[in-house]
Amino acid sequence: MSTxxxxxxxxxxxxxxxxxxxxxxxxxxxxxxxGKGGQSASTEEVARLANVGIAxxxxxxxxxxxxxxxxxxxxxxxxxxQAERLYHAPDPGAAFFDFFSHLVADAAGKIAxxxxxxxxxxxxxxxxxxxxYGLRRAVGALLQHAQRAGAVRDDVELPEVYALLVATSRASxxxxxxxxxxxxxxxxxxxxxxxxxxxxxxxxx
Amino acid sequence: MSTxxxxxxxxxxxxxxxxxxxxxxxxxxxxxxxGKGGQSASTEEVARLANVGIAxxxxxxxxxxxxxxxxxxxxxxxxxxQAERLYHAPDPGAAFFDFFSHLVADAAGKIAxxxxxxxxxxxxxxxxxxxxYGLRRAVGALLQHAQRAGAVRDDVELPEVYALLVATSRASxxxxxxxxxxxxxxxxxxxxxxxxxxxxxxxxx
Amino acid sequence: MSTxxxxxxxxxxxxxxxxxxxxxxxxxxxxxxxGKGGQSASTEEVARLANVGIAxxxxxxxxxxxxxxxxxxxxxxxxxxQAERLYHAPDPGAAFFDFFSHLVADAAGKIAxxxxxxxxxxxxxxxxxxxxYGLRRAVGALLQHAQRAGAVRDDVELPEVYALLVATSRASxxxxxxxxxxxxxxxxxxxxxxxxxxxxxxxxx
Amino acid sequence: MSTxxxxxxxxxxxxxxxxxxxxxxxxxxxxxxxGKGGQSASTEEVARLANVGIAxxxxxxxxxxxxxxxxxxxxxxxxxxQAERLYHAPDPGAAFFDFFSHLVADAAGKIAxxxxxxxxxxxxxxxxxxxxYGLRRAVGALLQHAQRAGAVRDDVELPEVYALLVATSRASxxxxxxxxxxxxxxxxxxxxxxxxxxxxxxxxx
DNA sequence: GATGAATGAGTTTTCATTCAT
DNA sequence: TATGAATGAAAACTCATTCAT
Numbered sequence: 001m002s003t004x005x006x007x008x009x010x011x012x013x014x015x016x017x018x019x020x021x022x023x024x025x026x027x028x029x030x031x032x033x034x035g036k037g038g039q040s041a042s043t044e045e046v047a048r049l050a051n052v053g054i055a056x057x058x059x060x061x062x063x064x065x066x067x068x069x070x071x072x073x074x075x076x077x078x079x080x081x082q083a084e085r086l087y088h089a090p091d092p093g094a095a096f097f098d099f100f101s102h103l104v105a106d107a108a109g110k111i112a113x114x115x116x117x118x119x120x121x122x123x124x125x126x127x128x129x130x131x132x133y134g135l136r137r138a139v140g141a142l143l144q145h146a147q148r149a150g151a152v153r154d155d156v157e158l159p160e161v162y163a164l165l166v167a168t169s170r171a172s173x174x175x176x177x178x179x180x181x182x183x184x185x186x187x188x189x190x191x192x193x194x195x196x197x198x199x200x201x202x203x204x205x
Numbered sequence: 206m207s208t209x210x211x212x213x214x215x216x217x218x219x220x221x222x223x224x225x226x227x228x229x230x231x232x233x234x235x236x237x238x239x240g241k242g243g244q245s246a247s248t249e250e251v252a253r254l255a256n257v258g259i260a261x262x263x264x265x266x267x268x269x270x271x272x273x274x275x276x277x278x279x280x281x282x283x284x285x286x287q288a289e290r291l292y293h294a295p296d297p298g299a300a301f302f303d304f305f306s307h308l309v310a311d312a313a314g315k316i317a318x319x320x321x322x323x324x325x326x327x328x329x330x331x332x333x334x335x336x337x338y339g340l341r342r343a344v345g346a347l348l349q350h351a352q353r354a355g356a357v358r359d360d361v362e363l364p365e366v367y368a369l370l371v372a373t374s375r376a377s378x379x380x381x382x383x384x385x386x387x388x389x390x391x392x393x394x395x396x397x398x399x400x401x402x403x404x405x406x407x408x409x410x
Numbered sequence: 411m412s413t414x415x416x417x418x419x420x421x422x423x424x425x426x427x428x429x430x431x432x433x434x435x436x437x438x439x440x441x442x443x444x445g446k447g448g449q450s451a452s453t454e455e456v457a458r459l460a461n462v463g464i465a466x467x468x469x470x471x472x473x474x475x476x477x478x479x480x481x482x483x484x485x486x487x488x489x490x491x492q493a494e495r496l497y498h499a500p501d502p503g504a505a506f507f508d509f510f511s512h513l514v515a516d517a518a519g520k521i522a523x524x525x526x527x528x529x530x531x532x533x534x535x536x537x538x539x540x541x542x543y544g545l546r547r548a549v550g551a552l553l554q555h556a557q558r559a560g561a562v563r564d565d566v567e568l569p570e571v572y573a574l575l576v577a578t579s580r581a582s583x584x585x586x587x588x589x590x591x592x593x594x595x596x597x598x599x600x601x602x603x604x605x606x607x608x609x610x611x612x613x614x615x
Numbered sequence: 616m617s618t619x620x621x622x623x624x625x626x627x628x629x630x631x632x633x634x635x636x637x638x639x640x641x642x643x644x645x646x647x648x649x650g651k652g653g654q655s656a657s658t659e660e661v662a663r664l665a666n667v668g669i670a671x672x673x674x675x676x677x678x679x680x681x682x683x684x685x686x687x688x689x690x691x692x693x694x695x696x697q698a699e700r701l702y703h704a705p706d707p708g709a710a711f712f713d714f715f716s717h718l719v720a721d722a723a724g725k726i727a728x729x730x731x732x733x734x735x736x737x738x739x740x741x742x743x744x745x746x747x748y749g750l751r752r753a754v755g756a757l758l759q760h761a762q763r764a765g766a767v768r769d770d771v772e773l774p775e776v777y778a779l780l781v782a783t784s785r786a787s788x789x790x791x792x793x794x795x796x797x798x799x800x801x802x803x804x805x806x807x808x809x810x811x812x813x814x815x816x817x818x819x820x
Numbered sequence: 821g822a823t824g825a826a827t828g829a830g831t832t833t834t835c836a837t838t839c840a841t
Numbered sequence: 842t843a844t845g846a847a848t849g850a851a852a853a854c855t856c857a858t859t860c861a862t
Contacts, residue, residue, distance in 0.1 A: 019825055040245060042852060053827040058854060060825095159383070160390035163376045167390075171372035177364065185365035185372075192397030227843090248836065258844040260838085269836060432822090450655055453857065463823040465859085474857060569792065570800035577786035577800075581778045588774070595775035595782075602807030634846055657831065668848040673833065675846095 023060045026050045031071045039068060069128045076131035079103060083138035093151020096142045097190055100165060104186060107169035108177075136162055152193050164189055228265045231255045236276050240315035244273060274333045280315075281336035284308065288343035298356020301347045302395055305370060309391060312374035313382075341367055357398050369394055433470045436460045441481045445520035449478060479538045485520075486541035489513065493548035503561020506552045507600055510575060514596060517579035518587075546572055562603050574599055638675045641665045646686045654683060684743045691746035694718060698753035708766025711757045712805055715780060719801060722784035723792075751777055767808050779804055 029050040033041045043064050047054040061067035082099065089095040136158070143161055146152040168189065172182050234255040238246045248269050252259040266272035287304065294300040341363070348366055351357040373394065377387050439460040443451045453474050457464040471477035492509065499505040546568070553571055556562040578599065582592050644665040648656045658679050662669040676682035697714065704710040751773070758776055761767040783804065787797050 022825080043854090044852075054853090055828070055855080056826055059827095062854090064853065156389065156393060157386075159386040160393060163382055163386065163390050164373075164393065167372035167376035168369075170375055171368045177368055181362075181364040181368065184361065185368050188361060188365060188369065188397035189394060190397070192393035192395070247834085252845095259836090260845065261843055263837065264843075267837095452855085457824095464857090465824065466822055468858065469821075472858095566799065566803060567796075569796040570803060573786045573792055573796065573800050574783075574803065577782035578779075580785055581782035587778055591772075591774040591778065594771065595778050598771060598775060598779065598807035599804060600807070602803035602805070637846080658833090659831075669832090670834080670849070671847055674848095677833090679832065 022050075022052060022056065026052065026057055026060055026067075027070055027074060030067055031075065034068060034071060043067065069126060072128040073131040076128070076135045080131070080135040080138045083135065083142055087138070087141055087145065091151075092142075092145035092149040096146035096152060099139070099142055100190075101186055103165060104168050104172045104182065107173045108182070139165065156193060161193070227255070227257050227261055231257065231262055231265055231272075232275055232279060235272055236280065236315070239273060239276055248272070274331060277333040278336040281333070281340045285336070285340040285343045288340065288347055292343070292346055292350065296356075297347070297350035297354040301351035301357060304344070304347055305395075306391060308370060309373050309377045309387065312378045313387075315378060344370065361398060366398070432460070432462050432466055436462065436467055436470055436477075437480055437484060440477055441485065441520070444478060444481055453477070479536060482538040483541040486538070486545045490541070490545040490548045493545065493552055497548070497551055497555065501561075502552070502555035502559040506556035506562060509549070509552055510600075511596060513575060514578050514582045514592065517583045518592070520583060549575065566603060571603070637665075637667060637671065641667065641672055641675055641682075642685055642689060645682050646690065649683060649686060658682065684741060687743040688746040691743070691750045695746070695750040695753045698750065698757055702753070702756055702760065707757070707760035707764040711761035711767060714754070714757055715805075716801055718780060719783050719787045719797065722788045723797070754780065771808060776808070 026046065030046045033046045033049060037045070043057055044054050046067070047057045050057070057067065061070055082102070086095040086099050089098075139162055140158045143152065143156075143158060147154055147156075168185060171177065171185070177185070231251065235251045238251045238254060242250070248262060249259050251272070252262045255262070262272065266275055287307075291300040291304050344367055345363045348357065348361075348363060352359055352361075373390060376382065376390070382390070436456065440456045443456045443459060447455070453467060454464050456477070457467045460467070467477065471480055492512070496505040496509050549572055550568045553562065553566075553568060557564055557566075578595060581587065581595070587595070641661065645661045648661045648664060652660070658672055659669050661682070662672045665672070672682065676685055697717070701710040701714050704713075754777055755773045758767065758771075758773060762769055762771075783800060786792065786800070792800070
């Protein structure tokens with residue numbers, strides 16, 4: 001499902017109304033490139049892989065930072081949407097843990113975007129911060145829901161949960177973790193988050 | 206215009222005649238510089254703060270990568286030593302959790318070393334990998350000890366524990382976490398790691 | 411700013427059917443833009459302010475140089491026409507000094523056109539040189555007239571007078587001269603140009 | 616494009632203590648290059664003609680603006696020194712007119728430096744403005760001296776005189792003026808500046 | 821005819837690394 | 842051995858000019 005599938009296009013003739021297409025292609029390539037090489041990956045690399053001239057990249061995104069930000073916003077927004085969808089799921093506990101798992105699993109492919117992504121969580125101003133905040137709030141909603149449903153202990157709060165989400169995403173992206181290992185890592189955290197009463201219930205049997 | 210001798214600067218670098226081999230000074234400065242600015246901090250910055258010429262840095266460390274690696278090795282080794290010391294502590298459970306906490310707390314200051322440090326965990330060949338492996342083994346030993354002592358559940362294994370250690374260190378270094386939040390984050394993980402039997406015991410009362 | 415009277419257009423694209431060929435609008439905008447930013451002002455700026463696409467500019471003027479030249483020609487021609495009109499004025503002395511003054515005062519607004527303009531006086535081939543020459547000749551005619559009328563001393567010749575005209579125009583355009591200072595500057599030159607015999611005559615009375 | 620073509624130069628070995636020499640060479644080349652091509656001449660051109668790598672230029676002058684400023688400062692300072700020397704000359708009138716003539720004649724070679732130079736007279740902050748002001752003051756002193764000696768009319772002031780100095784310098788630098796024409800241009804100005812009372816006195820006899 | 825997206829060559833600036841003293 | 846000046850290979854960004862719609 002790599003976006004690059006339709007990269008070559010035999011005759012190399014972009015243009016026309018698909019200038020819009022170009023923007024998207026650049027954005028997707030950028031996600032991949034920054035994902036691999038981190039924020040310090042070169043803009044020219046993006047241009048090359050997107051099959052456009054360097055100037056075209058800069059026409060769509062006036063600075064490298066703007067490009068990076070656009071990537072971040074896109075990613076944050078997608079994640080937020082996912083979180084929001086899950087908010088309405090029947091089982092709030094499952095919804096929360098599912099979201100956590102999927103986010104971390106997804107991260108595996110996007111190495112350093114996740115890096116930049118979450119670094120941006122605090123310092124970068126502008127749209128990225130906005131989008132980052134949006135995601136954070138959506139996660140907060142999921143968490144509360146899960147807590148009210150008794151699936152997550154009441155005494156944890158968003159900051160540490162979000163930090164764990166970010167931390168494990170990065171770990172998943174960069175460490176060379178087998179899938180099993182990643183799952184066991186999550187299991188530990190989920191255990192730590194699990195509502196004690198529930199555990200108690202199980203134990204009492 | 207003697208170069209290094211009279212570089213006075215408000216008392217910074219006494220530059221005693223006995224001059225501890227520059228190598229050490231460079232290494233320490235490098236740890237600080239890379240800790241602040243990340244791997245992309247400039248080598249000249251290191252030279253400047255170490256009060257040596259840029260060429261001197263390159264004499265001791267033939268490439269920037271070598272310098273970075275040396276920093277990593279030093280850091281890994283220190284951590285390993287710390288872990289090894291704790292191995293002989295009376296309470297293996299406390300030892301394990303203490304080590305975990307201290308490592309994460311320490312990381313807070315060394316922003317991007319931690320970054321590079323742990324990235325090196327896998328890809329960089331050479332001494333850093335070696336040292337990284339040494340640390341990993343020492344942590345493994347602590348873990349086993351704690352498990353035998355019943356402080357950590359038996360079914361967790363080193364890879365996920367180490368991944369969590371790395372992940373939370375980075376989070377601690379880069380996210381804007383208050384000390385309290387960091388502690389609560391660790392509490393969750395420690396809870397997840399804690400030996401279930403023990404919990405059970407407590408609950409049964 | 412006179413020609414551009416219909417620049418504002420709250421509605422963006424008046425595009426009246428009669429649409430005075432864009433050419434004129436572009437030309438006027440270009441005069442203003444190059445006047446402010448010098449020759450290095452960007453062609454896109456011109457297009458933007460003229461409310462046309464960049465390609466339209468290049469359709470009318472095949473290169474930036476051509477556009478600049480057209481601006482120069484227009485300006486030279488206007489000045490020449492002004493000079494020619496004054497040629498028939500009743501008082502040739504007043505005509506000459508008036509023309510000089512007005513040119514210099516006008517220049518004040520058109521910073522770097524004047525610059526390019528007069529640089530073109532010599533090197534650029536083509537129409538601009540032609541137009542420049544036309545202006546020069548018209549000034550020469552004014553000068554001769556004034557000399558015959560006894561208002562300007564006989565021993566000055568066109569080259570130095572024209573050089574002074576150019577020089578003071580540029581000074582007026584770029585130096586931070588108050589109006590008064592500019593006038594005093596001109597007064598000095600006019601004194602130097604004034605017919606000595608006449609002065610003598612006046613004095614003898 | 617490769618700079619290496621003309622880099623070798625038979626036996627030229629820079630380096631050693633003549634790093635200082637390098638700086639000077641760059642500065643001189645820069646004066647020439649900017650003199651020809653204006654401020655928009657490329658820094659690489661300077662490097663090439665100075666037979667150094669581009670980075671060397673930037674080592675000595677951290678930005679292009681700094682290089683330009685250094686050139687300006689050098690030039691302003693030289694002129695100021697010349698003016699100051701002339702201040703002590705026996706004949707203040709001759710001193711003033713000589714300085715004026717020499718400055719203008721000198722300018723002929725340094726086309727667009729003069730341009731940038733004097734543009735800097737107002738906008739650029741920093742050392743150039745400082746140096747520019749120093750020159751202006753020195754010229755002011757010469758002028759006053761000449762006025763007290765009765766060689767220059769009393770009612771002219773520095774601003775217009777300085778403006779004329781600048782204007783004619785630029786004209787001399789860029790217009791294609793023969794030496795004779797330049798002299799006649801100056802003659803006109805000098806006539807305009809000459810003390811009227813004195814002339815009157817002569818005439819009344 | 822008009823449009824604006826695309827382009828590549830060019831510019832300034834940085835940095836790891838080498839060399840002569 | 843230590844020094845810092847010199848270097849060229851990037852990298853980010855700009856702009857005149859062309860091309861498909």
